[in-house]
Amino acid sequence: MIEWSQNQIRAFRKTLLDWYDAHGRDLPWRHDHAPYHVWVSEIMLQQTQVNTVIPYYDRFMAQFPTVNALADAPEAQLMKAWEGLGYYSRARNLQKAAKQIVYERDGQWPQTAEGLRELAGIGPYTAGAIASIAFNEPVPAVDGNAFRVFARLLEIDLDIAKPQTRPVFEQIIGRIMSPSRPGDFNQAVMDLGASYMAAKNPDSAHSPVKEFDQAYLDGVEGQYPVKSKKPRPVKVAYYGLVIRHGDQFLMQKRPSDGLLANFWTFPLIAEDDVLALSETPELVTDEERLTLLEQLVKQDFGLTVHVVPIGGKPVKHTFTHRQWVISLLSADLPANTDLSFFPGEWLSIEALQKIALPKVQAKLFTRIR
DNA sequence: AAAACGTGGGG
DNA sequence: TCCCCAAGTTT
Numbered sequence: 001m002i003e004w005s006q007n008q009i010r011a012f013r014k015t016l017l018d019w020y021d022a023h024g025r026d027l028p029w030r031h032d033h034a035p036y037h038v039w040v041s042e043i044m045l046q047q048t049q050v051n052t053v054i055p056y057y058d059r060f061m062a063q064f065p066t067v068n069a070l071a072d073a074p075e076a077q078l079m080k081a082w083e084g085l086g087y088y089s090r091a092r093n094l095q096k097a098a099k100q101i102v103y104e105r106d107g108q109w110p111q112t113a114e115g116l117r118e119l120a121g122i123g124p125y126t127a128g129a130i131a132s133i134a135f136n137e138p139v140p141a142v143d144g145n146a147f148r149v150f151a152r153l154l155e156i157d158l159d160i161a162k163p164q165t166r167p168v169f170e171q172i173i174g175r176i177m178s179p180s181r182p183g184d185f186n187q188a189v190m191d192l193g194a195s196y197m198a199a200k201n202p203d204s205a206h207s208p209v210k211e212f213d214q215a216y217l218d219g220v221e222g223q224y225p226v227k228s229k230k231p232r233p234v235k236v237a238y239y240g241l242v243i244r245h246g247d248q249f250l251m252q253k254r255p256s257d258g259l260l261a262n263f264w265t266f267p268l269i270a271e272d273d274v275l276a277l278s279e280t281p282e283l284v285t286d287e288e289r290l291t292l293l294e295q296l297v298k299q300d301f302g303l304t305v306h307v308v309p310i311g312g313k314p315v316k317h318t319f320t321h322r323q324w325v326i327s328l329l330s331a332d333l334p335a336n337t338d339l340s341f342f343p344g345e346w347l348s349i350e351a352l353q354k355i356a357l358p359k360v361q362a363k364l365f366t367r368i369r
Numbered sequence: 370a371a372a373a374c375g376t377g378g379g380g
Numbered sequence: 381t382c383c384c385c386a387a388g389t390t391t
Contacts, residue, residue: 049376051378084375163371231372258374259374319375359375
């Protein structure tokens with residue numbers, strides 16, 4: 001790792017900000033510095049690419065133009081607006097924070113990074129981003145771009161996946177960043193990280209700060225940033241039950257915590273749970289699986305069903321830490337079935353289109369309608 | 370500290 | 381197909 005003199009730091013600031021003034025991106029949330037606009041965009045942009053966020057941001061602002069509108073919005077409407085964007089706790093925390101601002105803080109925003117950390121869903125990065133962009137506080141906003149950009153510029157070989165690395169970068173960037181234009185400096189670093197100093201296919205040779213890019217100058221930019229690898233997603237096999245009654249489907253609501261919390265889902269039965277009913281799971285034939293599945297549905301839900309495989313490949317869906325493989329089965333339900341013990345509801349096609357569905361359920365829905 | 374938490378894009 | 385990455389936070 002190298003260190004810069006005060007002269008180098010001043011030169012870097014000017015080079016970066018001049019480039020940003022001339023070539024910074026025109027994005028919907030950059031039309032002003034209203035804290036509400038900065039905040040919503042920053043939450044949406046967490047682990048999510050700019051091009052994905054833009055249409056969501058525009059629709060969101062049309063629907064919830066103020067923090068008051070967001071605080072008072074029906075949760076179902078909020079989740080429908082977030083549908084498909086992922087990391088849904090972001091949306092719930094967003095409304096929680098809106099309520100904090102409106103009802104606990106009399107509509108007043110915390111104006112410092114430290115104060116912003118009190119709001120739900122705002123961590124060290126987002127607090128720095130809002131404080132610097134909306135309130136002009138000279139604090140760094142260390143996201144994946146900042147990690148990558150400064151790791152390359154200064155050849156910092158700390159593992160950016162480790163929690164203890166963040167404060168080191170915050171300290172280094174805090175000393176380098178422009179004290180007079182902190183918001184522009186932080187956004188310029190992000191624009192740089194999204195273009196010339198991208199993670200894949202960087203174009204360091206044409207970067208406006210290539211003279212400051214030690215890893216590039218040494219021909220070792222591919223070595224930065226240092227980042228330890230995450231484990232691969234665990235495969236989980238499910239049977240998905242499509243139980244139709246006229247134009248309605250039997251659906252279940254997922255638990256209020258964990259993956260896809262509170263979303264409606266076609267009933268999913270883990271293959272492992274089915275095989276666990278057998279003394280010799282490794283010997284179970286495909287036909288026997290279906291019989292065991294029917295047993296399990298009877299046992300767990302009190303439903304007597306006859307299941308039939310639906311043609312086509314299983315539906316695959318990969319999350320950060322799980323890969324679901326769902327074999328679809330249709331099940332007929334005798335007309336006089338007692339559903340009083342089944343933890344679910346019948347939802348019509350029209351109802352399914354109105355409520356928020358996560359992508360995996362939307363995939364199932366398109367397969368069977 | 371490490372794992373959970375969604376989805377889409379690109380090599 | 382597989383892997384990594386993308387304006388991270390919470391527990």
